[in-house]
Amino acid sequence: MMQKDRRILVINPNSNEVVTGGLDEALDPFKTAGVAIECMTLSNGPFGIEKQADIEAVTLPLRDLVQERGDVDCFVIACYSDPGIHVCREATDTTVLGIQECGVLAALARGEKFGVIAIQEASIRRHLRYLRQMDVMARLAAERAANLTVAQSASGNETFGRLIEVGRDLRDNDGADTIILGCAGMASHRAGLEAELGVPVIDPVQAAVASALGIVLLL
């Protein structure tokens, strides 16, 4: 049987092409499954998404995008705050996945209590609001900030050292037995951090694309 062409579209809502390139690389392992995995940059997004205003700025552009792209079988919004997820779901019958949702759910399948490493202190309050909305707070060990800039978060040894520090804190003091990287651009550190901490470390974009594959492969 000739297989139809299927496609997952991973949208980086910020306009930083380097981040999009990193996503693309992080998703290489998933490209063997016969499903196209396309990473694109939301050209009119802000350079980084750090504040609530950045989130609001991308919701309708994301909505427009999911409406335009009729060739896609599953959308993944690759920003940890899951911007625009509800308006995108309203706008299309195609499945739209958020990486915070998928990252948390992936953690719940592998441990009792998840910890989250946020890039910035200021994001935690917003993330916790979302976790309350998901009604999963009882399974949260803690969310702690690495206090890196988004740029720093995507590269560098200093970053890795800081992730290890925060990860150990979550594991040893908060009782986390899984760790979620609370940002779209840290996948390159995942395996190393997992080796260092000895507990599953989850990159939320990879988690979301795995969920997307689980849906798209059945179409």
Added chain:
Amino acid sequence: MMQKDRRILVINPNSNEVVTGGLDEALDPFKTAGVAIECMTLSNGPFGIEKQADIEAVTLPLRDLVQERGDVDCFVIACYSDPGIHVCREATDTTVLGIQECGVLAALARGEKFGVIAIQEASIRRHLRYLRQMDVMARLAAERAANLTVAQSASGNETFGRLIEVGRDLRDNDGADTIILGCAGMASHRAGLEAELGVPVIDPVQAAVASALGIVLLL
């Protein structure tokens, strides 16, 4: 780069080879990803798992199996009660996934409230205990029984008609916007039921294998 050989082992804890064959078929769509997906029957399991005693009977045989199979990268226990999941996790460093856990988490990524179709009324109390343990009751619309035998559940038009009835009840009266098939052997009805109901219908074995792929592809 030469890819290493990777393997997901899906264990049917009952000794009914027909069920195992059905699992194997249901997982065909996931076999394109370059990861071996092997379905096996727990030879010393009971013919069906319906009672708590059936669950207890398979926990240590499952544990033995996961200890013996050093060639596996992720185990999936393919019975909706997730029998032996904790003892298996204790026995191996390899990831062990349960299909109830993965099925519920897959539903949470796609809707607000999930409904579950149980085969038998008597299983519901056990399942709800597990959902309380997962701490996801706030997202449950309801679990309702189709009151089919496990054998009936794997085949037949009568079964399909009954699934539609219960699914409609969950969707219209309980407010479910996703439906989980609360048994390992109903995947053949998934797509049809989804088309009929207009909301995502989740086969928990497929959901768990998708989760397993998300882990194994990163090894």
Added chain:
Amino acid sequence: MMQKDRRILVINPNSNEVVTGGLDEALDPFKTAGVAIECMTLSNGPFGIEKQADIEAVTLPLRDLVQERGDVDCFVIACYSDPGIHVCREATDTTVLGIQECGVLAALARGEKFGVIAIQEASIRRHLRYLRQMDVMARLAAERAANLTVAQSASGNETFGRLIEVGRDLRDNDGADTIILGCAGMASHRAGLEAELGVPVIDPVQAAVASALGIVLLL
């Protein structure tokens, strides 16, 4: 002592001036307190806010507005979905109140279980998500839809009859001992409905303005 000039700005995020006029009238009783209560229309808002897309369309215009109006002591966003509340709070040090939040909290001060009358069935899922985020679901009796258009909701005997029907259902079948009007434009029915049902009926805009007074009078 000469009292400084204080001002509450109630923003109707839709561009329907008739609704704004209704808000203004509904707030007359609060205008005796020596605080200016100004109702304004968000000129670039949609004519009605019914979908998630309508909400997203007003978040940044609301943000701009709260940034521009340096003469205001407390903002009230007068749409039951509390659009833009987080981005507005980020943008200003002035207090920003949402009417869903304030309506629910006003109900919690007066009874054990609150019921909500939504205008449209389709809004309920969005509202429940917000109630989960507030973590007040344990106090919700139920939310039920009147299935009126926003236009109908602001006037007419047919509307009133329907509100009574839904209110009785919430009170008698769901156990609500307070009722919230789940829309910004139904204040004209509040007193009548309260008389009819014999339990407190809360207009969320009035509730929010009362909260605003409680803050502004202390400045």
Added chain:
Amino acid sequence: MMQKDRRILVINPNSNEVVTGGLDEALDPFKTAGVAIECMTLSNGPFGIEKQADIEAVTLPLRDLVQERGDVDCFVIACYSDPGIHVCREATDTTVLGIQECGVLAALARGEKFGVIAIQEASIRRHLRYLRQMDVMARLAAERAANLTVAQSASGNETFGRLIEVGRDLRDNDGADTIILGCAGMASHRAGLEAELGVPVIDPVQAAVASALGIVLLL
């Protein structure tokens, strides 16, 4: 239209007239709204309410009072343990508000997590029981004691210094973004503490009277 005479009665359940005088002063800002705000002392109350026995001693006298005062449109029981609130509500059709309830609800309208400054360590257990009954524990950052006598709490620089200490602890270590003064007699410190801490500080009597105004102005 000639406005009818409306009246909020704030009852200090202890017999300490100095406390009542303080309440009266703290409510001055709310007296501009054309509603009489009367503060009275429960003459047969204990001199201070610190123990459960003090609470029990005032429930029926409060009930008698609300039954006698037919000229009142809303009662506020001005003790943070909300003594007698249920028996008073049973005894009259007039609204009866509790200051703990209203203080907490006012905090929930303005932040994610509230902290409470109790006067005495021994009260915390009782307050937490009440917060569990309200089902708002998920929004509590923490309650911490200033360990002041009620007398100390109403005046003095030493008191203010201690409030700042405890408030900082709640804000910085417990993550509170609003602070409630967990006693009826500390309003004179509210504005100063708010200025010092940079987060909203709520006096529960003022919060309750604002809620009362929101009800009475609509009569």
Added chain:
Amino acid sequence: MMQKDRRILVINPNSNEVVTGGLDEALDPFKTAGVAIECMTLSNGPFGIEKQADIEAVTLPLRDLVQERGDVDCFVIACYSDPGIHVCREATDTTVLGIQECGVLAALARGEKFGVIAIQEASIRRHLRYLRQMDVMARLAAERAANLTVAQSASGNETFGRLIEVGRDLRDNDGADTIILGCAGMASHRAGLEAELGVPVIDPVQAAVASALGIVLLL
């Protein structure tokens, strides 16, 4: 070893001696354990406890009683609303048990979901408040009223028929697998109702005295 004299005091807070006599009889089975079980009437209690005002009327007399009776090793307050439990605990180092608390906890040891048969509709709201305070609502199937007078509740075939009706409703429609008699005076129906319904039926006074024995026998 000569055993010291130990005593459980069961206090009927209403002044109806017939009820006290019924308690005494219901506790006969527990009198074999070498611990004195004394039932007494609170002479200054109301004839029945139906309203919040009745509860408030007995709190301080109960407190006085537990303070006076230095010869008691465990107090049981035999009214389903657990009146005065906190003030009594404050007043004595001797253990004070409430029958609602103990009845609910006894049910939780024997099933997944408990149902409660209240005598009067009007009591349910008060009971639910207490269950929220205990934080056990997730295990409640439902509380339903038999709508009997307290007098009726203690005797009569009509009463028994009504209990069966309500019990079946709780079991079949609400999913209760244990039933609590939500009143101090219905023990005579316990065994019959249990035989009829086929699920454990719990008399809260007997449950509390069993808890008391568990404490007193270890002194």
Added chain:
Amino acid sequence: MMQKDRRILVINPNSNEVVTGGLDEALDPFKTAGVAIECMTLSNGPFGIEKQADIEAVTLPLRDLVQERGDVDCFVIACYSDPGIHVCREATDTTVLGIQECGVLAALARGEKFGVIAIQEASIRRHLRYLRQMDVMARLAAERAANLTVAQSASGNETFGRLIEVGRDLRDNDGADTIILGCAGMASHRAGLEAELGVPVIDPVQAAVASALGIVLLL
């Protein structure tokens, strides 16, 4: 009236006869009630129950035992992980009690927040899963490990010193006002620890037998 012969069977699921002897001694105070209290060793159990595998190894032998012993009126499974409780309940109409369940419920009758002293760190995760299943996490202060071997836990001054340390930590830092000994074999320390800490200390086997008496005495 000649009393029928009634019997509680307390099953020690490990094969350590010394532990069984300790249980027997700890239950002496309950043997005055005219009910036989028999302690037996599960001969084919492991020497100690420390791991999940130990738990799984005893579930079916326990089931067999409860099926064989038709002369018993209530079974108590005397291991803090409540192994096999659900399969035993399925296998017999006789009541089966678990000591973790009964210990926690006994604590809830006597305080606001319970602390648990676990023998081993590794057990805590398993216990917390069970507490989540019971839905009582909101009442847990904390569970902390004494990090003793099971053998050490049954005897010795060193053990007692360690229990005091952990108990103080739970009381002073976690706010526990009751303490549960999280193991079947520590009853000999109960009274001493209670005297030392000044809060109720609960041995879960004694708590379960008290619950059993409450059921059996009514047969």
